[in-house]
Amino acid sequence: MKRFKKWMRAKPKFPSIAEVSPEDVGREELSSALEQNETIFRDIFKNCSDIVFRKARYAGQDSLVVYLACLVDEQVIDDHILKPLFESGNKQETEPAALGAAALSESIISAGATKLSSQVKEIVRQVLDGYAAVLTDSDGQALLVKANGVKHRSLEEPSSEQVIRGPRDGFIENIATNLGLIRGRLKSARLKTESVVIGDLTQTQVVITYVAGIAGDSLIEEVRDRVSRIQIDGVLDSGYIEEFIEDLPYSPFPQVHSTERPDVVVAELLEGKIAILVDNTPFVLIVPMTFWTGLQASEDYYTRWPIATFVRWIRFLFIFIAIFAPSLYVAITTFHQEMIPTNLVLSIASSREAAPFPAMFEALSMEVVFEALREAGIRLPKQIGQAISIVGALVIGQAAVEAGIISAPVVIIVSITGIATFAIPRYNFASGIRLLRFPLLFLAGTLGLYGIVLGFLCIVLHVASLRSFGVPYLTPLGPITTTNLKDILIRSPIWSRRFRPQATGGSNPVREPAGQKPSPYRNKRK
Known part of the structure; x- marks a missing residue:
């Protein structure tokens, strides 16, 4: 030494x-x-x-x-x-x-x-x-x-955020074009853009964008300070900037929202948030981010509000399934069989009779295989990627059950968990949810339901203590703000969303005047 x-x-x-x-x-x-x-x-x-x-x-x-x-x-x-x-x-x-x-x-x-x-x-x-x-x-x-003349790809719909109803254009790798897409939707001189160059060798242009009079001065100054402190030889993607400016880098939950859609950026700017554009990448960063941002899609505001509310509650159910379904199955079948109805426990016991491995190993191995198939489907060419992921899952699952290596209920549970993960609209948020399944599986396989409760408490405490640029991650549910709950638990009608989020739009809280509820008798002459 x-x-x-x-x-x-x-x-x-x-x-x-x-x-x-x-x-x-x-x-x-x-x-x-x-x-x-x-x-x-x-x-x-x-x-x-x-x-x-x-x-x-x-x-x-x-x-x-x-x-x-x-x-x-x-x-x-x-x-x-x-x-x-x-x-x-x-x-x-x-x-x-x-x-x-x-x-x-x-x-x-x-x-x-x-x-x-x-x-x-x-x-x-x-x-x-x-x-x-x-x-x-x-x-x-x-x-x-x-005299810039570098060729760029044409505008097209983002593949990571597709919608049935909504704008079809997305950001590209040219920052000037991306700024034009934002200004084309937000035609106001109050939209401010501040440019800074980061990267000693790449000299990458980074633009901080916000709406003056809506975004708070303290938030603007904090973003400026964090971005200006970055010292690196090169910036190749906005992910580099994201890792330098987030509050807690070791958390599995993202604290910076990234998107390819101009309409999402404009909607967030109107709520008092700040966008960070990076040259040579189509992903724009938005700060601050909350837990509920990861469960909201841009299409929620383009469809009727009862349908959007129903879909949001489906997402709440799916995020619970994505985190706890495999661990609950392992805990109940291993330690708490008395909680299962008699007919169901007999069916599970008969299907697991030939399986040589414990339930935790079965679930863990199938989760790893499912993640490998998902990654293979992404990395392979588009022509064969989807076929490999679907056919591979069917063939491997069926062959494992017929060979008696894996029981059929495990395959069903893992498949439902994978589908629930796909229902989460934000990819980086869904990736953090996928990661939480594995420590919960170990806790369920060793401590049963007590381990799941312990893991759930750790997750809640971590999320409750998490902040994004000073904004609590669970806001407006923790701390509770009743006026902003109508856009979290439900998707209220556009005409009833009078106020901006208090955490980001407090300097200009009023979004629209009252009394705009539509009525057939409103404009009728007396």
Whole structure:
């Protein structure tokens, strides 16, 4: 052990990202000499085959256009940058004026989004983000022209959140398109967007979105603080951000809601919550999240309220089945047979007569096989994934029962549990529920119903103590808020939901005025 510590002290440290980052090569600010600036950028982008240095002459002066061919639209470069430069260079200038970067933007370059910068690091970052840098020979500034041209997939319905009635568009991997989908539904200047770049190497754009006047100031400041504290070399998906900002990282319950649907994001923003968009991923994060968010689907608000209320109560029943059905079967058949009716206990006993394993091992093995089939169905190509999962479950279950390895009631219980898990609308929430089944199985197999009660108390205590950005996880049921219960236990009519959730929309609680209940005599002339 002493040798290992001595070796660790003597081992040379790896250089930090900032020490080897190409953005720090050369001087911090541009020079007024074009040749010197060209040398700086050629050194920075050394061994980069996709970088383009295009010289052009305008108004009797030299200029240099720098861009990455893989990130820009060549048509924008040709029509709005190079062509105007060459046309101005062909004009006869009696007294060539010293046109700097600012004058280029005003009189020559016809692109819409432009900005000026003299910082080498900023210019390199913008070039890596799809901008073209136009360098002149008259001042120490560069004109940055937005020319993004990376191809993205078209808008389509999210496969993880399909609905029968509701919008069919979903987020894609382009953050500008995703912001447009939100602004297309929320046409208000009160919708604020704050951008920050995270990732020393990926330079991923992260946008915090909220509705001013509805979202609380303390919640906005907390989200800003947690996001700004993130230090990492790269961000590839919003899941990276989620793990950095959640309150309790060891909990199986998600504390950050993720969705691919723009209508869900807008609905949450109108309740005073905050959305976090990450570039290059279609999943948008929403905070804070409560326990009841995991049991609600966007379609609940597009169908009639009695049907939506009935479906919600079905979900409450299914979440109980998904957590406790296998453990209850193991506990009752192993320790508490007197609780089962006589005819049923005889049927179960006859089916388990040839089974060589105890009930806990049977249930545990079938749960593991079911999870393996579920994972295989997801990872395999779509053409054969569903067939493998369905056929595999049927074949393995039937063969195990006929061979006498597994009893038939266990197969039935595990199948019902799997169906109940599929009924939970939020995938990340359902994943946490699936995980809870296994410790409850061990408690049921060792302590019986006492173990299940002990596990249930631990779950309730954990969920009751859990918070998401300061908001209790069980709100509005714990602590109880009677005005908000009508959107938890039931789905009340839209015209009766006068108030926003008190935990997130307290700064602007009134959603709609009273007296909007529809009536055939309401508008009848007297």
